[in-house]
Amino acid sequence: MIGQILGERYEVQQLLGKKAGRRTLLARDLKTQELVVIKLLSFGSDFEWDDLKLFEREAKILKNLAHPCIPCYLDYFEVNSLTTKGFALVQTYIPAQTLEQYLQTGRTFTEAEIKHIAKALLEILIYLHGLHPPVIHRDIKPSNILLGERSGNSVGEVYLIDFGSVQTILATETGTRTVVGTYGYMPQEQFGGRTVPASDLYSLGATLIYLVTGIHPADLPQKDFRIQFEVAANLSPSFSNWLKWMIEPSLEKRLSSAAVAISTMGSAYAALDKPQSINLPTLVGGKPDGSKIQLTKNQDSLEIIFPSVNFKPSMVFASLSVIGWNSFFLFFTIKALLEPFSTNMKFLALLPVFPLGYGCWITYYLVFVLFGRLCLRLNSEQMTLTRELFTWKLDQRRPLPRQSINKLVYIPKYFNKIAVSALYIWSGEQKYQFNVTTKKDDFIVSEAELEWLAHELSDWLGLPITNPMGS
Secondary structure: OOOOEEOOOEEEEEEEEEEOOEEEEEEEEOOOOOEEEEEEEEOOOOOOHHHHHHHHHHHHHHHOOOOOOOOOEEEEEEEEOOOOEEEEEEEEOOOOEEHHHHHHOOOOOOHHHHHHHHHHHHHHHHHHHOOOOOEEOOOOOHHHEEEOOOEOOEOOOEEEOOOOOOEEHHHHHHOOOOOOOOOOOOOHHHHOOOOOHHHHHHHHHHHHHHHHHOOOHHHOOEEOOEEOOHHHOOOOHHHHHHHHHHOOOOOOOOOOOHHHHHHHHHHHHHHHHOOOOOOOOOOOOOOOOOOOOEEEEOOOEEEEEEOOOOOOOOHHHHHHHHHHHHHHHHHHHHHHHHOOHHHHHHHHHHOOHHHHHHHHHHHHHHHHHHHEEEEEEEEOOEEEEEEEEOOEEEEEOOOEEHHHEEEEEEEOOOHHHOOOEEEEEEEOOEEEEEEEOOOOOOOOOOHHHHHHHHHHHHHHHOOOEEOOOOO
């Protein structure tokens, strides 16, 4: 087809790609002398009507898109020549190579470069998913991502191309479902013809794993439908956890939107541009010796039980206080009841409310410290924190939605002159806080335990452990 003029305007210069019934051509617009890309759908022996449906949808959606990192729609026309019959979609030409081409030539990417690429693509997805109705690409992979030449410290401009599999949420809900995508980059729900914005996040995560490992996602081992990429990758724990959250097989546990993905990735990304002067200690990876904290986790839930503390010498005073105060109050009450009624009423009138409340409180305090426990439970839907005594739940804070958990902050001892270690689990504007102090009723008795819990929560939630400076 080289030299052929299509639509009485576009002279074919080069064949860029070819697959069943489709060709991608580089052409010159004879009116503007600009290079353009023509996607040509031909009627042939392998033509299917679903192909025409997707092709027309791509043209319609591309015509309504306006983003500097997405090719612009230029023209759409029917081709009816002696050699070719079909339809042509014309779009702007972007002089850049695909990530697939870079990988095939042996180029490797640093973690910093991969984070920049991820951020750029997430910003494109925020635009697409924010349209009305939202637009889902459905085929994010290295061959559909263009990367411009390096410029200074920049890895290069990132572009998302090939909207041949694109679908809107409205089309998904009201029309027939066509299974499209590329094996290795498709989430489970897409195999069933269902796609949501989070489906694009899975494909992006799989793409980034290819950049990290140099291995096609389909060739990496899997366990419970989860890509096992960690051994083949050399990544920081926070970015590795973030990627695991991106490729979570369960749609309910995966990052829900590009905006959430970019915000949870933001801490690690910001650290590239604004290194912090503070050096936090390396968090321990295993349960400290002697710890009585019970941690149970699987793919669906995480439970942490902080058991009651053993009796300590420091509790002797509290125990004597309970016994002495309550004995005095009991003696006073019995004496009042044994007196004649008229005198009895005078004694009962003298019974103060505060001593009664104080006696009950210190009794509860001692019993709870000795026999109670604190329970933190997380599952796919919510996070709860309760104080339990035997089989009774004495104090249960309002459950927080699992998907709203957006930050895990660990503050080491003596940070900013504060002699307290603390761990914060943020859910939106609310937080659960765990401290190590010198109180005799602490459930976390050592900083090592707090560090271990921070590590375990980070791994299960897929959140990086951020420092007090927010990086």
